[in-house]
Amino acid sequence: MNTSWEKVTVDNSPMGLYLAQPEGPGPFPAIVVIQNQDGVRSFTQEMTRRVAEAGYVAIAPQLYHREGEPNTPEETANIKNFRRDTNVINDINATILFLRGCATVDASRLGIVGFCMGGRVAFLMAVASKSFKAAVDFYGGGVYSQWGNDRPAPSELAADVSCPIQGHFGELDKNPPPDEMRTLDAELTRLRKEHEFFFYADAPHGFNHSGWKGYKPDHDKTSWARTLDFFNRHLSGVTTKKVAAAG
Numbered sequence: 001m002n003t004s005w006e007k008v009t010v011d012n013s014p015m016g017l018y019l020a021q022p023e024g025p026g027p028f029p030a031i032v033v034i035q036n037q038d039g040v041r042s043f044t045q046e047m048t049r050r051v052a053e054a055g056y057v058a059i060a061p062q063l064y065h066r067e068g069e070p071n072t073p074e075e076t077a078n079i080k081n082f083r084r085d086t087n088v089i090n091d092i093n094a095t096i097l098f099l100r101g102c103a104t105v106d107a108s109r110l111g112i113v114g115f116c117m118g119g120r121v122a123f124l125m126a127v128a129s130k131s132f133k134a135a136v137d138f139y140g141g142g143v144y145s146q147w148g149n150d151r152p153a154p155s156e157l158a159a160d161v162s163c164p165i166q167g168h169f170g171e172l173d174k175n176p177p178p179d180e181m182r183t184l185d186a187e188l189t190r191l192r193k194e195h196e197f198f199f200y201a202d203a204p205h206g207f208n209h210s211g212w213k214g215y216k217p218d219h220d221k222t223s224w225a226r227t228l229d230f231f232n233r234h235l236s237g238v239t240t241k242k243v244a245a246a247g
Contacts, residue, residue: 001052006059010094011087015065017095018045020052021104029109029235030057030099032092032125032132034118036206037076039069043209047115054228056235057105061095063088063121084148088121089128096131109133109235113227114140116206119167120154126165127157134234136227137167139205141175143184158187164194166230168223170203198226 006017051058070076114122119140126135208220
């Protein structure tokens with residue numbers, strides 16, 4: 001695997017991209033990895049490498065490039081006040097454009113996966129873009145809330161979902177609460193949108209984040225195997241051997 005930091009400019013602001021690529025010439029399908037609230041730090045970088053280990057080009061855009069990566073809980077909380085879906089969409093579109101310029105990427109096979117706030121972004125992009133063939137939401141809170149005033153909450157646009165969605169949620173989570181995600185599950189079913197939601201017993205928010213007290217290794221293993229199977233089904237072309245060997 002090869003990893004590097006790349007850079008693009010979005011709205012006159014330089015945005016870092018953490019890139020992880022499998023060995024070989026490709027072209028490989030690619031997956032955009034969306035950060036948790038901490039930014040593109042150790043956890044998001046780890047998950048980006050996990051994706052690459054499974055045979056995909058993986059890329060994590062630094063969505064905090066306009067404000068700078070937070071260094072304290074107070075800074076993280078303050079950044080929440082500046083989140084705008086229009087900015088996020090611009091950032092992801094710039095990431096897609098970067099991938100289309102990579103010789104190792106088959107840009108016709110793009111997926112997206114996100115964690116915490118990134119799970120919400122994965123759902124948002126399934127609504128706002130037709131570039132993705134599959135989206136995976138890990139405990140994405142705030143789907144029913146607006147980021148900024150110029151777009152509805154993603155849940156209000158569920159009819160516009162343009163790709164299959166997989167979701168992973170903890171039964172002990174407070175954001176998103178499981179009942180809220182079951183409501184979204186029912187709405188997607190009513191709209192006949194292809195999706196599958198999984199709920200994990202005794203699992204809090206961030207249950208697949210190793211190194212903290214809420215980590216659930218069994219749920220991490222199960223949810224990641226389901227994620228790779230989902231991407232394999234919808235992006236196709238990644239061998240069963242690679243999927244089975246990851247995670």
